[in-house]
Amino acid sequence: MAEGLVNPLKYLKDAVNSLIYVKLKDGSEYVGVLKITDNTMNLILEDVVEVRGSRQVVAKLGRAIIRGSMVQYISFNPEIAVEQALTG
Secondary structure (H helix, E strand, O other): OOOOOOOHHHHHHHOOOOEEEEEEOOOOEEEEEEEEEOOOOOEEEEEEEEEEOOOEEEEEEEEEEEOHHHEEEEEOOOOHHHHHHHHO
């Protein structure tokens, strides 16, 4: 690995027990507490809320298992609008 580069999986593993935002390739969006991850980015989230457009809560799911190959991107600092969706 070149000097100065950081493996993004390190950030994912460091985010265990933190609130994260996950967008899937099919457009679904989820906010929840990351409980478990692995080297293929499979995720287990708890206290999960499915959101739409970062403002509208679609469903409160409890626990979700997300296959890593379906993840489009992950945010470790959910925007204020997403956090408001959790409390709304």
